[in-house]
Amino acid sequence: MALKIEAEEMAAFLEEVFPQVRGMFAIDRLDEELLVMRLLGDERHLRPGGTVSGPAMFSLADVAAYVATMARIGRQALTVTTHCSIDFMRKPAAGRDVLAEARVLKLGRSLSVTDVLLFSEGSPEPVAHASLTYAIPPAR
Amino acid sequence: MALKIEAEEMAAFLEEVFPQVRGMFAIDRLDEELLVMRLLGDERHLRPGGTVSGPAMFSLADVAAYVATMARIGRQALTVTTHCSIDFMRKPAAGRDVLAEARVLKLGRSLSVTDVLLFSEGSPEPVAHASLTYAIPPAR
Amino acid sequence: MALKIEAEEMAAFLEEVFPQVRGMFAIDRLDEELLVMRLLGDERHLRPGGTVSGPAMFSLADVAAYVATMARIGRQALTVTTHCSIDFMRKPAAGRDVLAEARVLKLGRSLSVTDVLLFSEGSPEPVAHASLTYAIPPAR
Amino acid sequence: MALKIEAEEMAAFLEEVFPQVRGMFAIDRLDEELLVMRLLGDERHLRPGGTVSGPAMFSLADVAAYVATMARIGRQALTVTTHCSIDFMRKPAAGRDVLAEARVLKLGRSLSVTDVLLFSEGSPEPVAHASLTYAIPPAR
Numbered sequence: 001m002a003l004k005i006e007a008e009e010m011a012a013f014l015e016e017v018f019p020q021v022r023g024m025f026a027i028d029r030l031d032e033e034l035l036v037m038r039l040l041g042d043e044r045h046l047r048p049g050g051t052v053s054g055p056a057m058f059s060l061a062d063v064a065a066y067v068a069t070m071a072r073i074g075r076q077a078l079t080v081t082t083h084c085s086i087d088f089m090r091k092p093a094a095g096r097d098v099l100a101e102a103r104v105l106k107l108g109r110s111l112s113v114t115d116v117l118l119f120s121e122g123s124p125e126p127v128a129h130a131s132l133t134y135a136i137p138p139a140r
Numbered sequence: 141m142a143l144k145i146e147a148e149e150m151a152a153f154l155e156e157v158f159p160q161v162r163g164m165f166a167i168d169r170l171d172e173e174l175l176v177m178r179l180l181g182d183e184r185h186l187r188p189g190g191t192v193s194g195p196a197m198f199s200l201a202d203v204a205a206y207v208a209t210m211a212r213i214g215r216q217a218l219t220v221t222t223h224c225s226i227d228f229m230r231k232p233a234a235g236r237d238v239l240a241e242a243r244v245l246k247l248g249r250s251l252s253v254t255d256v257l258l259f260s261e262g263s264p265e266p267v268a269h270a271s272l273t274y275a276i277p278p279a280r
Numbered sequence: 281m282a283l284k285i286e287a288e289e290m291a292a293f294l295e296e297v298f299p300q301v302r303g304m305f306a307i308d309r310l311d312e313e314l315l316v317m318r319l320l321g322d323e324r325h326l327r328p329g330g331t332v333s334g335p336a337m338f339s340l341a342d343v344a345a346y347v348a349t350m351a352r353i354g355r356q357a358l359t360v361t362t363h364c365s366i367d368f369m370r371k372p373a374a375g376r377d378v379l380a381e382a383r384v385l386k387l388g389r390s391l392s393v394t395d396v397l398l399f400s401e402g403s404p405e406p407v408a409h410a411s412l413t414y415a416i417p418p419a420r
Numbered sequence: 421m422a423l424k425i426e427a428e429e430m431a432a433f434l435e436e437v438f439p440q441v442r443g444m445f446a447i448d449r450l451d452e453e454l455l456v457m458r459l460l461g462d463e464r465h466l467r468p469g470g471t472v473s474g475p476a477m478f479s480l481a482d483v484a485a486y487v488a489t490m491a492r493i494g495r496q497a498l499t500v501t502t503h504c505s506i507d508f509m510r511k512p513a514a515g516r517d518v519l520a521e522a523r524v525l526k527l528g529r530s531l532s533v534t535d536v537l538l539f540s541e542g543s544p545e546p547v548a549h550a551s552l553t554y555a556i557p558p559a560r
């Protein structure tokens with residue numbers, strides 16, 4: 001499925017709609033198969049010991065599912081998260097960025113379901129696994 | 141079940157283990173039946189329009205489940221979230237604090253399950269509903 | 281919120297739309313506040329030891345959320361489960377029926393969210409806790 | 421990771437511990453990378469229209485996660501499901517078997533997390549997506 005928003009335009013769109021998270025996330029890859037997003041190092045999100053906090057991982061999974069959905073449906077500001085299930089499976093490695101791999105499993109008229117795996121950069125085993133549902137407002 | 145940590149001591153404990161969230165949360169009530177936690181207003185967490193963001197609601201649910209569990213098992217720093225399912229059901233009211241009501245549904249030897257309802261202060265209908273599992277490290 | 285379908289009519293409706301589960305479930309209580317459904321004893325659903333299986337508990341939670349939603353929106357045959365999160369917390373007691381207490385947390389135009397607690401009859405501690413989302417088809 | 425139970429032995433083990441589901445499931449593939457299980461056609465599980473019911477899909481996901489875990493840890497009869505999150509995304513195709521692809525994302529000492537995708541045989545788009553946690557009893 002062809003994307004309606006490419007990586008560069010998406011980064012600008014994110015800064016516009018979520019100015020409060022400016023500098024927190026970067027898009028490493030965005031194509032029809034896969035989105036890879038990076039949670040940039042930020043002292044605010046660290047637990048003692050230098051690992052990334054659970055809420056910061058949730059935020060990364062949430063924005064990744066949002067971006068993967070928006071890339072397919074185009075700018076729809078009223079699209080909102082209705083559900084997230086997230087398993088925290090391993091402690092993220094200290095001092096390394098966390099990456100999200102997001103795949104849209106379903107894109108319906110009124111909702112999307114996105115699978116997200118989170119990794120510490122350079123490690124093959126996922127630190128967390130999430131499934132997010134976004135509600136898409138009815139087209140006018 | 142008698143609590144091992146009361147509200148005042150818990151507030152000090154939270155500041156000690158999570159200094160990065162200082163000033164974000166307050167304990168309104170903590171007893172054997174119910175914990176009520178408050179997400180304090182903080183510009184960082186607001187979406188355009190003045191409502192509380194999804195990640196901030198996740199953080200509140202997560203810390204509420206942690207506090208409810210800790211109050212029952214005592215200080216166990218290695219207790220970690222292993223799962224969260226959260227439904228976002230309504231937009232929080234602008235300009236009002238969000239409150240979490242947490243009830244521990246199960247306290248086993250190796251895990252706890254906590255039900256959390258989130259409300260905009262003064263509204264009876266929940267804005268979100270979460271279930272969180274914490275893994276409790278084996279006793280020495 | 282006034283119910284559109286009362287208990288007796290609901291029981292007949294269930295038999296009509298799900299003939300394959302005839303005799304599996306009974307409605308103990310159905311009013312605006314709470315639905316209580318009973319999973320009737322049935323050898324098919326038992327694990328060795330005489331306790332109710334996980335899939336049978338899932339079925340009970342699913343049908344309870346369906347009934348609680350239908351009671352509020354009226355007969356809409358195309359209403360379908362889109363999500364279930366379920367925590368299995370305790371082993372059900374052998375030889376006792378399992379009861380579901382279902383509460384509709386949100387009834388929107390396109391989806392409902394229902395909280396379901398499952399108990400072994402006569403025990404105060406829940407054996408399982410579920411949250412189910414049903415998608416409601418657009419009104420014509 | 422080498423498997424401790426191969427497909428043929430696993431099929432016999434399933435019949436032994438869950439005699440009530442005899443003939444419901446078959447193992448199409450079981451190796452270190454992937455488990456594929458098949459829900460065999462069975463009138464009991466069908467919805468009007470000939471499609472597979474939600475509870476039957478839950479059962480398939482649950483047994484697939486059980487088999488994938490058991491294959492890695494060996495026979496541990498007390499291993500039990502503690503959580504399942506499942507998204508139902510599409511209606512299964514009428515008259516076709518449903519297949520589950522299960523991948524173990526984490527195998528810890530006390531719990532496993534397994535990702536399961538369900539498909540109608542011959543269709544590339546998943547009908548459901550589940551994540552299941554099994555609690556593994558402490559080794560003696």
